[in-house]
Amino acid sequence: MPRIEYYFRETASGLRRNGIVAFAAMSTAFIALFLFGLALLIGRQLSLVIDAYTRNVEVAIYLTDPVKEDVRVNLEQTLLELPAVAEVEYENKQQAYERFRDLYRNQPTIVENTDPDAIPASLRVKLNDTAQYDQVAAAMGCAPNLETGQVECTQPGVREVRDYSDLLDRLSTINRVLSRGILFIAILMLASAVALVANTLRMGMFARRREIGIMRLVGATNWRIRTPFLIEGLVETLIGGGLAIVFLFLMKVAFVDRLRGQIAFLPLIRNSDVIAIAPWIAIVAVLIALIAGLIGMRRFLDV
Amino acid sequence: MISLQHVSKAYPKGVVALDDVSIEIEKGEFVFLVGPSGSGKSTSLRLLTREEEPTGGEVYVAGKNLERLSSWGGVPKLRRNIGSVFQDFKLLQDKTVFENVAFALEVIGKPKHVTDSRVPEILDYVGLGDKLNNYPDELSGGEQQRVSIARACVNRPLVLLADEPTGNLDPNTSVDIMRLLDKVNKIGTTVVMATHDQAIVDAMRKRVIELDKGKVVRDQSRGVYS
Numbered sequence: 229m230p231r232i233e234y235y236f237r238e239t240a241s242g243l244r245r246n247g248i249v250a251f252a253a254m255s256t257a258f259i260a261l262f263l264f265g266l267a268l269l270i271g272r273q274l275s276l277v278i279d280a281y282t283r284n285v286e287v288a289i290y291l292t293d294p295v296k297e298d299v300r301v302n303l304e305q306t307l308l309e310l311p312a313v314a315e316v317e318y319e320n321k322q323q324a325y326e327r328f329r330d331l332y333r334n335q336p337t338i339v340e341n342t343d344p345d346a347i348p349a350s351l352r353v354k355l356n357d358t359a360q361y362d363q364v365a366a367a368m369g370c371a372p373n374l375e376t377g378q379v380e381c382t383q384p385g386v387r388e389v390r391d392y393s394d395l396l397d398r399l400s401t402i403n404r405v406l407s408r409g410i411l412f413i414a415i416l417m418l419a420s421a422v423a424l425v426a427n428t429l430r431m432g433m434f435a436r437r438r439e440i441g442i443m444r445l446v447g448a449t450n451w452r453i454r455t456p457f458l459i460e461g462l463v464e465t466l467i468g469g470g471l472a473i474v475f476l477f478l479m480k481v482a483f484v485d486r487l488r489g490q491i492a493f494l495p496l497i498r499n500s501d502v503i504a505i506a507p508w509i510a511i512v513a514v515l516i517a518l519i520a521g522l523i524g525m526r527r528f529l530d531v
Numbered sequence: 532m533i534s535l536q537h538v539s540k541a542y543p544k545g546v547v548a549l550d551d552v553s554i555e556i557e558k559g560e561f562v563f564l565v566g567p568s569g570s571g572k573s574t575s576l577r578l579l580t581r582e583e584e585p586t587g588g589e590v591y592v593a594g595k596n597l598e599r600l601s602s603w604g605g606v607p608k609l610r611r612n613i614g615s616v617f618q619d620f621k622l623l624q625d626k627t628v629f630e631n632v633a634f635a636l637e638v639i640g641k642p643k644h645v646t647d648s649r650v651p652e653i654l655d656y657v658g659l660g661d662k663l664n665n666y667p668d669e670l671s672g673g674e675q676q677r678v679s680i681a682r683a684c685v686n687r688p689l690v691l692l693a694d695e696p697t698g699n700l701d702p703n704t705s706v707d708i709m710r711l712l713d714k715v716n717k718i719g720t721t722v723v724m725a726t727h728d729q730a731i732v733d734a735m736r737k738r739v740i741e742l743d744k745g746k747v748v749r750d751q752s753r754g755v756y757s
Binding site: 443449452 | 623
């Protein structure tokens, strides 16, 4: 296979000759792709958290003490008539305290300083459609009091309705800010990677202008002349991408895996998440090389 | 084989390199293009390989109108049928004689077995059968020009264009190079050589086309320099 051998040899000698410049291009591609992958992983982590919360989401309706049986049944019926509601479960004060204790088992002082009587009984509502929290609050007659700024509920027996919309809003804000911020930096880095790879190609072509001149003279096609340079760019960005994947994996091991088991009910990204973003990194790496090729060789090689 | 029809070439700053030049060259001819520097000799050669395009008129090589060739396929194909030799040899210093000649075949995608059989054959033909593994800087000027002629001929072109091929060589070496070009011509290759080496033109007694200020002022078979 003389052709493959030819491209391999040309690419290798190009990378050797361009050593430092090729290294700069490669490390920029690495940083850019690392940040790009980081943004993807953070997005995945936060959506795991959001999923975990929304899957178990219950809107909690805290009841006034003491809970009257007929009021409770009445409320349950009202709730079950709502189209958004899937299930209603009553949690009495005893169960509520146990859950509280379980949730804060790592912080015994909080548990010790809390009067079991202070944890209210509640109705825990599971929703068919998590986007429809407000139906529940509306059915309980809850509305913000414009004077005090607090939410008050008119249904008898209802003290407070708490849903997770605040938390979810906050999580998706964090997600948005973090991923966008990182993505923004990643795009800047991607642009510099394109510029640097294009520059190595251009320098490579300049260093080899005599060869290129002779290639044209004897009738080598444009692709024959360009392909070694394109492969050179591809090798640089793909090595950068490979390193980025390795470092993302190491980072996951170093930071995320250490958290595993520390925080109850917090789902964390796994190896499979790192593997799942690898193809995207590879695709972006190829795109960097192609765009750099288009830019770097545009002027140089018109017959 | 080669036909220039009312060809003009003007450069953007108003320099006119060629002015309504018409030349017909048959297959197998040996033609000298003579004239002072700036008379349009080199430009004529560069038009034939489509390194440049005329601003007026038409150029045909091997029956093809060069204007209509695509830069992706047509132009490379044209150049595979034309060998080019220059005053400065244009050899790659980091490649051996063998590699320099093989390069011309490699980059047009010829398989290794073709390279391995044709390169020693052509180097033997130009008289360098024993210098395959030397580097250009180990060779004399005349030997380097032979390598460049071997490279130009290894793909068996229809046309060989030589731009001042003896310009850097002493008279005796020049005669050797002319013998070689004559030999290439004898096997059917059309040779067009731009030169202002009067002694050589006079000695060879081939067709002479004289250019002056971009115009053909003389076209004479079995001619002399002036």
